[in-house]
Amino acid sequence: MTVTDVRKDPEALTMSITSEFPVSVERTWELWADPRQLERWWGPPGYPATFVEHDLTPGARCRYYMTGPDGDSPWGWWEILAAEAPRRLELRDGFSGDDGEPNPDMPEMTMVLTIEATDDGSRMTVVTSFPSAEVMAQLLEMGMEEGMLAAASQIDDVLAGTAAG
Amino acid sequence: MVVDIGAATELAGEEVDRLFHALADATRRDILRATLDGTEHNVSTLARRYPMSFAAVQKHVAVLTSAGLVTKERRGREQLVRGNPAAIERARGLLDEYEAVWRGRIDRIGDLLADETTEPEGADR
Numbered sequence: 001m002t003v004t005d006v007r008k009d010p011e012a013l014t015m016s017i018t019s020e021f022p023v024s025v026e027r028t029w030e031l032w033a034d035p036r037q038l039e040r041w042w043g044p045p046g047y048p049a050t051f052v053e054h055d056l057t058p059g060a061r062c063r064y065y066m067t068g069p070d071g072d073s074p075w076g077w078w079e080i081l082a083a084e085a086p087r088r089l090e091l092r093d094g095f096s097g098d099d100g101e102p103n104p105d106m107p108e109m110t111m112v113l114t115i116e117a118t119d120d121g122s123r124m125t126v127v128t129s130f131p132s133a134e135v136m137a138q139l140l141e142m143g144m145e146e147g148m149l150a151a152a153s154q155i156d157d158v159l160a161g162t163a164a165g
Numbered sequence: 166m167v168v169d170i171g172a173a174t175e176l177a178g179e180e181v182d183r184l185f186h187a188l189a190d191a192t193r194r195d196i197l198r199a200t201l202d203g204t205e206h207n208v209s210t211l212a213r214r215y216p217m218s219f220a221a222v223q224k225h226v227a228v229l230t231s232a233g234l235v236t237k238e239r240r241g242r243e244q245l246v247r248g249n250p251a252a253i254e255r256a257r258g259l260l261d262e263y264e265a266v267w268r269g270r271i272d273r274i275g276d277l278l279a280d281e282t283t284e285p286e287g288a289d290r
Contacts, residue, residue: 002275003268008260015263019271023278031274041273044266126267136259 004123013130022121029086029115032056039064049076056083063096077102081110089113107135187232192217193225200235201248208244 005018021028031037035054043049047066054062062078075096082090094108102108112127130136187193192215199214200206212222226246229235235246 003271006264008264015260015267017264017267017271019274021274021278027278031277037277040277041270044269128263128267136263 013132013136014127016125016127018123018125020118020121020123025115025117025122026086028122028124032089032113033085047074056080056085056089058083073098087115107131109135183232184234187228187234190225190228192222193229196222196225196246197229197234197248199248200246201250203247205238205245205247208246211246 002019002021003017004020005016007014007016009015031041033056035051038054039049039051042064043066046069049064049066051062051064054064056062058080060080062080063075064077065073065075067073075098077094077096079092079102080089081092082088090110090112092108092110094102095106096103109131110129112129114125116123116125188197195214196211199211208223208226209219211226212219215222223244226235226237226244230237230246233249235248238245238247
C-alpha cells in the first residue's frame with residue numbers, strides 16, 4: 001500500500017496524509033502539474049475531472065468540472081497561494097457555480113502539498129485545513145451529493161489494504 | 166475501520182461545531198476520557214482531579230453536555246455524568262470520510278504510475 005501515514009487532528013481541523021511512490025520527485029510533481037494526469041486521479045470513480053484552466057503559479061486560478069453519471073457537472077476551483085516546483089504547492093480549493101467562478105457562499109479548504117525525495121522514490125504529503133468544523137461537514141455533505149464518495153465499497157477495499165498498488 | 170458516511174453527514178453544521186469546540190480543550194478531553202468507562206461519575210469527584218474551581222469544572226461538563234459528548238443526570242444534590250462514545254465516533258467519522266477521499270486519490274495515482282511502468286510508451290523521466 002502506498003499510503004504510509006495519516007494524521008487526523010479533530011482539534012486543529014486538519015488531516016495530513018502521506019504516501020510514497022517509486023518515482024522521482026519531479027515525476028510526482030507532474031501528477032499535479034500536468035492537467036491530463038491530474039484528471040486521471042482527482043475526481044472520484046464515476047466523476048472524472050476536466051481542468052479547463054490550469055496554472056500552478058502563485059496567484060493563478062485553476063477551474064475544473066466533474067462529469068457525473070447522470071450528466072451533472074459540479075464545478076470546482078483552486079487558487080494557487082504558493083508554488084515551488086517540484087517540491088511544494090499551497091492552494092485554496094473550493095466549489096463554484098456552473099460558470100466556474102468561486103462562490104463565496106460555498107465552503108473551501110486550504111491544502112499544502114510537499115514532495116520529498118526518499119531512497120527509492122518520493123514521498124508526497126498533503127495537509128488539508130478546514131476553516132471550521134461546520135465547513136468540513138458541509139464539504140463532506142456536498143461531496144456526498146456530488147458523488148465524491150460514490151464508490152464506498154471501493155473505499156472499503158482501500159481501507160482493508162486489498163487495493164492493487 | 167468503517168467509514169460511517171450516514172452518521173457523519175446527518176450531523177448539522179452547528180452540531181459539528183459544538184462537537185469540535187468541546188473537543189478542543191485538554192481538560193474537557195480528560196473529563197471525557199474519564200467518563201467513557203461506562204459508569205456514572207460524580208461531578209464533585211471529577212472536579213477534585215483538576216487544579217480549578219468546582220464551577221470551572223462544571224462549566225466544562227456543560228460544554229461537553231451541549232455537544233452531546235456526555236449525558237448528565239441529577240440525583241438529589243449530586244450531578245452524575247456519563248460519556249457518550251457514539252458522539253465521539255461521529256466526530257471522528259468526519260475526518261475518516263475525508264481520509265477516504267484521499268485514499269481513493271492516492272490509489273488512482275498508484276494505478277496511473279503502474280500503467281506507465283508496464284507501458285513503456287509513457288514519457289517517463
